[in-house]
Amino acid sequence: xxxxxxxxxxxxxxxxxxxxxxxxxxxxxxxxxxxxxxxxxxxxxxxxxxxxxxxxxxxxxxxxxxxxxxxxxxxxxxxxxxxxxxxxxxxxxxxxxxxxxxxxxxxxxxxxxxxxxxxxxxxxxxxxxxxxxxxxxxxxxxxxxxxxxxxxxxxxxxxxxxxxxxxxxxxxxxxxxxxxxxxxxxxxxxxxxxxxxxxxxxxxxxxxxxxxxxxxxxxxxxxxxxxxxxxxxxxxxxxxxxxxxxxxxxxxxxxxxxxxxxxxxx
Amino acid sequence: xxxxxxxxxxxxxxxxxxxxxxxxxxxxxxxxxxxxxxxxxxxxxxxxxxxxxxxxxxxxxxxxxxxxxxxxxxxxxxxxxxxxxxxxxxxxxxxxxxxxxxxxxxxxxxxxxxxxxxxxxxxxxxxxxxxxxxxxxxxxxxxxxxxxxxxxxxxxxxxxxxxxxxxxxxxxxxxxxxxxxxxxxxxxxxxxxxxxxxxxxxxxxxxxxxxxxxxxxxxxxxxxxxxxxxxxxxxxxxxxxxxxxxxxxxxxxxxxxxxxxxxx
Numbered sequence: 001x002x003x004x005x006x007x008x009x010x011x012x013x014x015x016x017x018x019x020x021x022x023x024x025x026x027x028x029x030x031x032x033x034x035x036x037x038x039x040x041x042x043x044x045x046x047x048x049x050x051x052x053x054x055x056x057x058x059x060x061x062x063x064x065x066x067x068x069x070x071x072x073x074x075x076x077x078x079x080x081x082x083x084x085x086x087x088x089x090x091x092x093x094x095x096x097x098x099x100x101x102x103x104x105x106x107x108x109x110x111x112x113x114x115x116x117x118x119x120x121x122x123x124x125x126x127x128x129x130x131x132x133x134x135x136x137x138x139x140x141x142x143x144x145x146x147x148x149x150x151x152x153x154x155x156x157x158x159x160x161x162x163x164x165x166x167x168x169x170x171x172x173x174x175x176x177x178x179x180x181x182x183x184x185x186x187x188x189x190x191x192x193x194x195x196x197x198x199x200x201x202x203x204x205x206x207x208x209x210x211x212x213x214x215x216x217x218x219x220x221x222x223x224x225x226x227x228x229x230x231x232x233x234x235x236x237x238x239x240x241x242x243x244x245x246x247x248x249x250x251x252x253x254x255x256x257x258x259x260x261x262x263x264x265x266x
Numbered sequence: 267x268x269x270x271x272x273x274x275x276x277x278x279x280x281x282x283x284x285x286x287x288x289x290x291x292x293x294x295x296x297x298x299x300x301x302x303x304x305x306x307x308x309x310x311x312x313x314x315x316x317x318x319x320x321x322x323x324x325x326x327x328x329x330x331x332x333x334x335x336x337x338x339x340x341x342x343x344x345x346x347x348x349x350x351x352x353x354x355x356x357x358x359x360x361x362x363x364x365x366x367x368x369x370x371x372x373x374x375x376x377x378x379x380x381x382x383x384x385x386x387x388x389x390x391x392x393x394x395x396x397x398x399x400x401x402x403x404x405x406x407x408x409x410x411x412x413x414x415x416x417x418x419x420x421x422x423x424x425x426x427x428x429x430x431x432x433x434x435x436x437x438x439x440x441x442x443x444x445x446x447x448x449x450x451x452x453x454x455x456x457x458x459x460x461x462x463x464x465x466x467x468x469x470x471x472x473x474x475x476x477x478x479x480x481x482x483x484x485x486x487x488x489x490x491x492x493x494x495x496x497x498x499x500x501x502x503x504x505x506x507x508x509x510x511x512x513x514x515x516x517x518x519x520x521x522x523x524x525x526x527x528x529x530x
Contacts, residue, residue, distance in 0.1 A: 152359040155326050159353055160376040170375065174363045256362040256404050 041225040049225035050232065057214060057226075061233050064210040067123065067195040068241070071130030075187050078131075079138030080180060086139075087146035087172060088164070097143075104136040108194060112201040126198045126210075133194030138183035145179025146172045178257050181249040188241040196234065275299040275337070276428060276460055277323055282332035283485075284318055292318045294485035296332070303458040307471035309517065310481030310489075311525045316464045319486065320430050323462060324353050338427040352421035354431040358413035360405040360420075366392060367401045370420045391419040396449065411442035415449070422453065431463045435470070447473055448502065455499050468521065472496075472513045473505060480520040482527045489524035492517060 023043045029035070030042040037045050050057075082100070086093035112129045119125035149171050157167050199212030209217075211230055218227035253260035277300035284293040292315035300306050308316045321327035322334060338350040352373075360369045367388055368375075374384040392401055395415040405413055414434055421429055435443045451474060454461060465471050471478050472494055480490040494513055496504060504510050 150359060152355045152357065153361065155321075156353060156355075156359060156372075157376065159324060159326065159351060160373050162376045166376055170372070171361070174361065177363075256406060258406075261406070 038222045038224045041228055045225045046228040046232065049223075050229040053226050053229060057211065057230055057233055060209055060211045060214045060230075061237060064192075064195050064199065064212060064234075065237060067126045067130055067198070067210065068192045068237075070127050071134050071194060072184075072188055072191040072241075074127065074131045075134035075138050075191060076180075076184055079135040079183070079187070080142055082135075082139050083142035083146055083176070083180075084168070084173075086143050087168070093143070100136060100139055103132055106132075108133050108197050109201065112198050116198075116202050122202065126195060126202060129198030129201075130191050130194030133197070134187040134191035137186040137190065138180065141179040141183030141186075142176050145176030148179070149175045178249075178253055178259060181245075181252065185242060185245045185249065188245045189238055192234070192238050192241060274302045276302050277462070278333075278335040278337070279319075279323070280333040282319070282322060282329045282334065284315065284322065284327070285330045291485040293322075293329070294487050296486065296488055298479065298488060300460060300462060303460055305454055305461045305463065305474060305476045307463045307465055307475040307478045308481060309465055309468065309471050309478060309521060310486060311483045311521070312466070314481045314483050315486030316481060317432050319481075320353075320432050320462060320464050323428075324351055324430050326353070336428070350424075350427045352424060352426040352429050354414075354417050354421045354429070354434045356433045356436055358405070358410075358417040360413055360416055362405050365402050365404055366397060366408075366416050369405070369416055370423050372420060373424045387423055388419075391423040392416075394422070394453065395419045409442075411438055411446060414438065414446060418446075418450070418453070422457075422459070425457075426459060429459050429461045431461065433464050433466065436466060443470070444502075450474065451500055468514050468517050469505070472510060472517055473500065478517055480517065480524050482524045489527060490520040492520065 027042050027044060030040060035042075041049075082096075086097065108129055111132075115128050115132075116122075116125045119128055149167075153171055154167070157171055162170070195210070196212040199210040200216060203213060203216075211234055215227055215230045215234075218224070218230060250260045277298065279296055279298040282293055282296040282298075283291075285291045292313075296319060298319075308319065310316055318327060322329050323336075325334075325336075336351070361372070364372075367385075370388045370391055371380060371384065374380050374388070389401070392398065395418055397412060397415055397419070400408065400412065405416065408416070417434070421431075435446050438446065447470060454474075463471070463474060475494050478490075478492045478494060479488050480492070481487065482489045492513075496509060496513065
């Protein structure tokens with residue numbers, strides 16, 4: 001077996017082994033103590049529910065996923081643009097950054113009802129909620145990145161008579177890319193959380209029901225295995241979003257950034 | 267003796283002083299004329315303001331008092347003589363996301379001229395610093411010495427009137443340093459670009475320069491201005507010659523005096 005393949009296996013096997021052991025203990029504990037499924041369903045019961053309710057849950061997942069991805073895209077574009085504006089004008093950064101922080105620390109649960117009332121279109125209302133949660137890490141990280149350009153390189157650009165636009169394009173934006181991508185990875189998870197929280201608050205406001213509402217509904221009906229199945233799908237989605245963004249980050253930084261360089265190469 | 271070269275001097279500094287806002291005084295009444303085609307080394311104890319002086323010459327820092335004048339071939343009379351002055355920092359200062367070619371191409375990219383002729387120039391310059399075959403490499407794939415070569419290629423690609431180097435080889439090992447000393451000498455001998463070279467090393471300064479300015483400790487003044495009348499082109503064998511040793515001894519002596527003078 002090659003060293004590279006061994007390393008890859010080494011990254012995959014342990015987390016799955018831990019999961020398998022934990023699931024086995026869970027199943028064992030539920031069976032030994034005869035815990036009823038409406039208190040704690042066993043993993044097998046959850047799997048069974050996942051099989052029977054899977055198709056309808058997947059439909060709901062798609063609804064939630066649409067909100068999540070739209071919010072993430074909006075966070076990436078607007079968050080990046082806001083950070084660039086901040087880097088161009090110190091006074092703009094000083095005047096607006098506190099409000100970005102206020103938006104960040106305001107509990108989304110508290111303001112989601114208001115947003116849902118103000119924004120009549122249900123999809124848009126959910127999108128706004130998820131966006132508020134997701135955009136801050138991108139703004140904060142990208143702002144740091146844009147301000148992290150090497151001082152000597154900045155001096156060199158000055159010496160060659162570079163315009164502000166050129167400094168931004170050739171120096172600040174590439175410097176900020178790894179920071180932006182770190183923000184994006186954090187925001188991926190947050191956008192999902194934001195979408196779920198907004199759905200919890202909104203209920204079935206719209207014609208389509210997202211995964212969050214299915215969780216609520218399963219809870220009311222004491223269909224606890226289905227609740228867990230929905231939670232499982234949600235977690236899986238979060239992991240997939242993270243992996244995709246991580247892959248994207250490695251792809252974009254593979255030539256130069258330390259974070260993206262494979263160990264074997266060194 | 268420097269006054270006699272006024273007509274051909276391309277850098278003229280008069281009574282240059284520099285204080286920082288913290289009250290730190292780094293330069294005091296520096297007078298310096300640098301003639302066309304000279305290789306001048308600035309040598310002095312740590313913190314004597316060598317780097318500050320170099321940044322003032324480049325226009326990257328403003329003197330607190332005194333006058334700085336550059337007479338460059340294509341001086342457009344602007345405050346910033348763009349592209350006629352090149353600067354090599356102590357670190358290679360490369361853009362890690364760019365290949366060697368794109369790093370060397372930077373001055374042209376900023377000037378908005380990236381054509382076949384410019385790419386040709388870049389290729390030739392990369393070959394001149396001995397990096398043939400590494401055009402598509404990224405800085406992290408290169409050794410410290412090779413990165414410094416890229417930095418030098420970027421500085422020379424615009425064919426500058428004035429090349430400023432700020433302790434460029436200080437972080438390199440002795441063998442790499444000697445190799446780069448030789449390469450820099452060859453490049454200078456073939457082009458006769460005016461060079462100002464900041465260094466801590468007496469041996470390096472004597473080996474490379476036509477003239478050495480010794481600075482005192484803070485606040486930095488020019489304590490001694492020495493000609494290096496060693497034969498050219500210079501070969502490695504020079505490093506073991508009696509003439510070289512004598513000049514090294516003289517410069518070391520001046521440096522000891524200058525360091526003592528500054529601390530009084």
